[in-house]
Amino acid sequence: MTEAGALPVEGADDLAARAAEDFLARVEAVEPQVRAFRSIDPDRLRAEAAVLDALPPADRGPLHGLTVAVKEVFDVAGYVCGWGTPIHDGRRPDRDAWAVAALRRAGALIAGITVSTEYAMATPGPTTNPFDPTRTPGASSQGSAAAVGGGMVSAALGSQTIGSIIRPAAYCGCIGVKPTFDAINAAGCMPLSGALDHVGFMAGRPDTVAALLDVLMPGDGAPENLAGQGVLLNPWYPEPTAPGITAAVETAARTLGDLGTAFGEADLPSWIAKEEADVMDVLLSHDMALHHGGDCDSHGEVMSERVRGYIDRGRKVTAAQYDAALARQKEMADAMDDFVGDGVLLMPATTDIAPLLTEGTGPREPQRLWTLVGLPAMTVPVGRIDGLPVGVQVIARRGADRRVLAAVRALFDAA
Numbered sequence: 001m002t003e004a005g006a007l008p009v010e011g012a013d014d015l016a017a018r019a020a021e022d023f024l025a026r027v028e029a030v031e032p033q034v035r036a037f038r039s040i041d042p043d044r045l046r047a048e049a050a051v052l053d054a055l056p057p058a059d060r061g062p063l064h065g066l067t068v069a070v071k072e073v074f075d076v077a078g079y080v081c082g083w084g085t086p087i088h089d090g091r092r093p094d095r096d097a098w099a100v101a102a103l104r105r106a107g108a109l110i111a112g113i114t115v116s117t118e119y120a121m122a123t124p125g126p127t128t129n130p131f132d133p134t135r136t137p138g139a140s141s142q143g144s145a146a147a148v149g150g151g152m153v154s155a156a157l158g159s160q161t162i163g164s165i166i167r168p169a170a171y172c173g174c175i176g177v178k179p180t181f182d183a184i185n186a187a188g189c190m191p192l193s194g195a196l197d198h199v200g201f202m203a204g205r206p207d208t209v210a211a212l213l214d215v216l217m218p219g220d221g222a223p224e225n226l227a228g229q230g231v232l233l234n235p236w237y238p239e240p241t242a243p244g245i246t247a248a249v250e251t252a253a254r255t256l257g258d259l260g261t262a263f264g265e266a267d268l269p270s271w272i273a274k275e276e277a278d279v280m281d282v283l284l285s286h287d288m289a290l291h292h293g294g295d296c297d298s299h300g301e302v303m304s305e306r307v308r309g310y311i312d313r314g315r316k317v318t319a320a321q322y323d324a325a326l327a328r329q330k331e332m333a334d335a336m337d338d339f340v341g342d343g344v345l346l347m348p349a350t351t352d353i354a355p356l357l358t359e360g361t362g363p364r365e366p367q368r369l370w371t372l373v374g375l376p377a378m379t380v381p382v383g384r385i386d387g388l389p390v391g392v393q394v395i396a397r398r399g400a401d402r403r404v405l406a407a408v409r410a411l412f413d414a415a
Contacts, residue, residue: 016049016065016109023067023111026152033133035126036146038072039080040112052107061107062211068108068201069147069156071140072116073190076100083190084116084125084140087299097188099157099199099216106215111153114143117361119292120159120192122306124361130172131388135354138168139361141202145172148202149389155203155212161192161284163367165200170349170379170391171362174202175209175408178367180398181374184216193287195326196280196371206409209378213401224406229343230256230263236273237365242352244385252382252392253346255414256407261343269339272332272369279332280372282317282325289314333373337397340375344407349379349391366393376401380408382415 024042031037052064072081075093082088095101100110115125120140127142129135130150137146141158145165148156149172158165160178169176177200184199191197201216203209210224232253235241253263267273288310296303296311339345351363370377375398379391394407 014053016052016107017046019065019067019109020045020049023109023153030130030150030152034128034130034146034150036114036137036143036150036152037069038082038113038115038143041079044078045109045111049109052109061105063103063215064107066108066155066208066211067111067153068103069111069114069144069153070100071120071144071156071158072113073120073140073159074100074157075188076110076113079113081113084118084120084123085295086302087295093188095188098185100188102215103157114147114156116140116143118304119288119307120161120164120190121288121310122304128357129354129388132354134356135388136171136357136359136361138164138171138354139364140164142168142361145169145174145176145202148172148174148204151204155201155208157199157201159189160198160200160367160371161196162280162371163364165198165202166349166367166370166377166379166391166393167362167364169202170381170393171354171389173381173389174204175206175381175412176200176202176349176379176391177209177212178370178377179213179217179401180376183376183401191287191291193284195283195287195329198371198374206405206412209405209408213405217401224402224409226256226259226261226344226403226406226410228260228262229341230261231340231343231345232263232265233345233347234265234267235348235366236268239351239363239365241348242385245348245350245352245390248382248390249346249348249392252411255411256344256346259410261407263346266339269335272335275328276332276369276372279325279328280368281313282321283329285310285314286317286322287314289317329372333375333398336369336373336375340395340397342397344403345395347393347395349393353385353388353390370395374398376404378404378408380411380415382411
């Protein structure tokens with residue numbers, strides 16, 4: 001078998017077919033406990049692999065044979081993509097989302113459809129953490145993170161509107177990539193909030209991240225680099241950070257310091273710390289009412305209280321309140337670009353290791369602000385606590401996604 005998470009090795013005539021069989025073998029071994037997938041179609045997978053392998057080597061794409069799973073909030077032609085809710089159970093789109101189509105054109109194998117929480121927001125699915133089945137895999141991109149962290153696929157598409165890429169990736173021991181806002185086309189992805197939705201992905205290794213960025217963010221090929229200054233951000237949120245997580249961030253700062261990035265500690269501007277949660281709630285609740293209020297009216301009895309609560313609040317948001325929240329969001333984004341400057345920012349990806357399934361999907365506070373302001377954020381696994389993965393979050397100003405990747409690569413190699 002190919003190493004889990006690695007890019008396929010070039011040269012084999014049946015490279016995609018081998019990748020498909022490796023995936024199916026790993027699924028047979030891991031999926032009964034992890035339950036990351038909503039659906040897998042082995043016959044379709046093998047047929048698509050055969051088509052890819054029939055291409056002459058010169059016509060093969062840069063992701064030829066890479067196995068990629070897709071969160072069920074993305075449209076994948078012919079598959080059931082139900083948005084994590086029984087209201088849309090059986091929903092079968094007839095065309096691919098933009099990101100899925102881009103992956104196919106680059107030669108990736110769409111391995112299957114992964115579990116999302118309800119509307120990528122609320123009630124968790126059946127997925128468990130690949131390192132401990134009694135613990136959560138995290139938030140809405142839980143199936144995608146568990147599929148990558150469990151070694152079943154090399155990468156998986158996910159989405160983040162609050163913390164749903166970074167948190168599950170950290171809990172499941174893989175690299176989570178939340179790009180600069182709007183850097184990856186969201187067409188064909190279920191909308192929660194046009195002001196907040198990010199298309200991103202999880203991957204097993206930095207070279208896979210780099211290859212996916214080249215495909216999903218065309219035209220943004222700036223070289224990786226690490227600037228001379230960094231910021232070690234002190235947590236501003238009330239949720240306590242476990243000592244082991246704090247120690248991991250400090251170790252990461254020393255690692256990057258050895259490569260020439262000098263870190264200084266800093267506090268978040270007080271006005272942003274005070275307002276960011278409320279600004280996000282106005283934007284998110286308003287947009288959820290806009291996009292999913294009809295489902296609430298027709299099928300509210302099968303909708304969770306949490307989703308109904310967002311929609312109810314959103315219906316009370318006035319146009320003036322929404323416009324004010326958008327304006328404040330822009331002010332925060334500009335301020336945070338200036339705060340980070342030309343360096344990178346380090347902070348915890350999560351407050352602790354993955355909690356028990358009975359305790360929920362974990363706090364959102366460490367991830368939320370970076371979604372609100374649209375700065376690129378990635379989490380990289382840097383070790384374990386009690387056998388469970390620990391992730392460190394790396395952030396940069398908008399557009400500096402590959403600077404984040406440079407730091408992630410260095411931390412991954414040092415772990």
